[in-house]
Amino acid sequence: MESNGADDARASLDAVAATRAGVAGRIAAPWWYHLVLGLLVAQHVLAQGLENANWTLPSMGLLLAGCLVLTLAYRRLAGLSTAKAQGTRSRNVLTLLGLVALACVASASLTGSAAVSWVAAGVVLLATIVLGRLFEAALRREIAADPDHSF
Template identity: 30%
Template sequence: METPDVTAAEARRALDQLGADRGRVAARVTAPWWYQLIEGLLLAAFVMCFALDDPTFYLGANAVGFTYIALGLLRRVFTRTTAEPWSDARTWRGGLVQFAIIVPVLAAGILAHRQFDLLWVLVVTAAVVLVLKLVLGARMERAFARSVAQGA
């Protein structure tokens, strides 16, 4: 079977169309802003669970954990794609930075609350974690969109 000769102009048009398609897909793969907000609020709620007594702490922490997992599973519904930022090598760096910043802040706030038993420490920690998740999560989503747009 022979392939027809493709001119340079036809090849250029095909490549331009591919670039446009990548741009459209890149706009769809990112999670909406409210998805990032819910993730941040769940992390803040997890921090606030440490103000609860033992039985309610376990209930609250488990509820937050299950909700966070369900939210992750529903990502494909919200983005209408099967794209996942953690599956992209370029996006991993942003995710690791997010993890490396948020986890120590969480740990420091929780340990300070355990040491001094001050509720305001948890409130401040929850607020800081929420802001960090919004900023760093948006950064990771933008990196993912760039990676898709560039065809990585």
């Protein structure tokens, strides 16, 4: 007896869609993830605004080591890692977050003002939390809905 090719194809596509939805559902960082990431970036912004430039290298080391630990912890908790944007919306949010972080680091380092550095650190902390959550939401939608990209 011959099976219907269209039915088999539909069943396979449904299985792929269910798998994509399952993966997308697992992309949810714990409540502390974006907060800790924001604090890591904020401390680097503050270090750039200090008069003593000797804090730049230790601050960068703390930022990079912290990001590595966060990535490993997230991978262990979720069982996967999202290393890059998957579509236009998540790419745009991630780009905006990067631009905000660069602007905050630049404003703190170029002005050298403690007040500007504290404001910039607060801005980057809030931006990391808010835009990080928006990035995750966009990423979940893109992975669950877009059958044409790989991840």
